Amino acid sequence: MPTLAVYAFEAKAIQAWITAGGRLRDMVGGSRLVDGLCRPEGDAQEDETLDLLSDVLWRMGDDAAPIRFARRAGGAVTALVEADHRPALERLRALLTLAVQVEAPGLPFIDALYDADGLGDALAERPGALAAARARVARPAPRATPFTRLSPRTGGAAVPPGADFFRGDGLAVAGVDVTGEEALDAGTLARRVAVARARRDGKRAGGAVGLERRMLPPALADCVFPTEMDAAEAPRGAVVFPFSGEDRTVGLVHADGNRLGETLIAVQSALAAVADADAGAGFLLALSNAIGTATALAAQDAVWETLSPVGHVLPARPLVLGGDDLTILVRGDCAVDFAAAYLRAFETRTREALAPVRERARALGGAALEAAVPAALSAGAGIVLVNANHPLDQAGDLSESLTKFAKGAAKRAAEKAAAGAQAGRPGAPPATLAFHRVTTALADAYGEALEGELTLGRGADARRLTCNPYVVSGEARDMASFDALAELADVIATEGFPRGPLRRYLGALAATPFQARLDYRRWREIMEARAGRWLDDFDRALAAFGVPKGAEEPFPPGRDGGPPATPLLDAFALVQIGRRSRRSASGEKAA
Incomplete structure (x- = not known):
């Protein structure tokens, strides 16, 4: 006979929903709405930011008393009650799903209510x-008909901006067009109102609120994040993105933890031996909260x-910060270094956050539960470098694809290392990143760009113009190091370094490979005669990738059975986006 009732909820396609339409102000609103779906229990909020789950529980009153949570963060909820209190979860489900559709119209989600015999069964069946709930797809409302006016940015059915459905208190301060001249679908209108409320809440709180507040280190607590890309289109009071000169390159960074799913499965399996369901659920909640805190x-x-503020405005805009996920828009010259710094810090912070969780695990479930909780987590990141005028919703798809590419390579490296050492369970995958600078049509998946733009020749003659992905921390013999790439970029960025011939060499590789090889050889001869010190630095940087000194071309032997790949184009990408050389920085904080 079942002893527990369980309710599970997950928001899906979060990044795609946030970036729909491609306009920064709408992304800011979508980000705020998603961030406010479910905050961690005990997350004190001195401001008035949205906390949808807490609002629902408050409205339930005493009916919410029996509910215990195993997770409530990152757009996901797992709630448990004793079987006799199943009606409490039924009411939670009815209110939460309604509230999500009202506050965040069009956001996809799945949920399930089921019975279980104990905590282990409850977690295994989730x-x-x-x-099974994926087949129950919620239809966006209102439905479009042949006579419906559509939103040109999203294709959704336009709604009257003054509808009571959206509570008029936000419209007066939102800068929302209430004349009907701009056709907005329900989701976009909700995002615009959310931006206005965030601005209002920030004024009342005297600083950043919600997601923005969690992103700010204490020393930068007075700073703000931008809400608009273009000053000409910005409503009064909006904060405009601080670009560097005329360069409008931005980097969409998406980072995701490695093997968190495997960790949760191992933890849930070990928890099956814990008889106290409340204690087990509390442990899972503590684990989830620890990872979320470490991410922030x-x-x-x-x-x-x-990042250094321009005035009091930081050159970045956070979009997702929950669980082990981070999505942030960063000015191009800072984006790749930001991702690398985040990956290093994530490993350090998770090590600190998980230490007390491991102690709690040993006290609750013995050595088996403690062993299921890793000492630290690593992460992978994907960065899309694109002009701010490009559709940022498409850049979101590509950044997720890059992240999967980087994490997949890290997982294979960990499995290969474990096989070589004849170890049982693979160790932690290394922290890796992959980036792509968009110079042609924006691809939806990185595999398309890798094969179509960055691979020359086919079969045994294939060569690649990228060494993606790069290892930021950890060990992987068959992967290139990000530190080595940064050093190569610093050499090329040195003032007076003759970059023109190298750039022409890269451009000619596809059309005239034989002539390109001759030109590269000639460039080396001239460098050796006139700038030997620079050539030595260049060769030393290439040697870190396995390129022999004096090689006819800057291609090392292929790694792990792959084609030969040069880091030269990646290094040029870092130089061209204006990334600050570490040599010129001299150890100081980036400008």
Whole structure:
């Protein structure tokens, strides 16, 4: 006979929903709405930011008393009650799903309510219950007809901006067009109102609120993040993105933890032996909160290390910060270094945050539960470098694809290392990043760009113009080091270094490879005669990738059975986006 009732909820396609339409102000609103779906329990909020789950529980009154949570962060909820209190979860489900559709119209989600015999059974059945719920797709409302006016940015059915459905208190301060001249669908209108409320809440709180507040290190607490890309289109009171000169390159960074799913499965399996369901659920909640706290602190560390405010405006805009996920828009010259700093800090912060969780695990479930909780986590990141005028919703798809590419390579490296050492369970994957500078049509998946733009020749003659992904921390023999790439970029960026011939060499590789090889050889001869010190630095930087000194071309032997790949184009990408050389920085904080 079932002893527990379980309710599981997950928001899906979060990044795609946030970036829909491609306009920064709408992304800011979508980010705020998603961030406010479910905050961690005990997350004190001195401001008036949205906390949808807490609002629902408050409205339930005493009916919410029996509910215990195993997770409530990152757009996901797992709630448990004893079987006799199942009606409490039924009411929670009815109110939460309604509230999500009202506050965040069009946001996809799945949920399931099911019975279980104990905590282990409850956790084991969760994935299957949610998978079955995927067939129940919520239709966006209102539905479009042949006579419906559509939003040109999203294709959704336009709604009257003054509808009571959206509570008029936000419209007066939102800068929302209430004349009907701009056709907005329900989701976009909700985002615009959310931006206005965030601005209002920030004024009342005297500083940043919600997601923005969690991103700011204490020393930069008075700073703000931008809400608009273009000053000409910005409403009064909006904060405009501080670009560097005429360069409008931005980097969309998406980072995701490695093997968190495997960790949760191992923890849930060990918890099956714990008889106290409340204690087990409390442990899972503590684990989730610890990872979320570590993610936020790692983001703060990266902000402090790589971003400097222009006035009081930081050159970045956070979009997602929850669980082990981070998505942030960063000015192009800072984006790749921000991602690298975040990956290093994530490993450090998770090590600190998980230490007390491991102690609690040993007290609750013995050595088996403690062993299921890793000492630290690593992460992978994908960065899309694109002009701010490009569709940022498409850049979001590409950044997720880059992240999967980087994490996949890290997982294979960890498995290969474990096989070589004849170890049982693979160790932690190294922290890796992959980036792509968009210079042609924006691809939806990195595989398309890798094969179509960055691979020359086919079969045994194939060569690649990128060494993606790069290892930021940890060991992986068959992967290139990000520190080595940064050193190569610093050499090329040295004032007076003759970059023109190298750039022409890269441009000619596809059309005239034989002539390109001759030109590269000639460039080396001239450098050796006139600038031997620079050539030595250049060769030393290439040697870190396995390129022999004096090689006819800057291609090392292929790694792990792959084609030969040069880091030269990646290094030029870092130089061209204006990344500050570490040589010129001399150890100071980035400008």
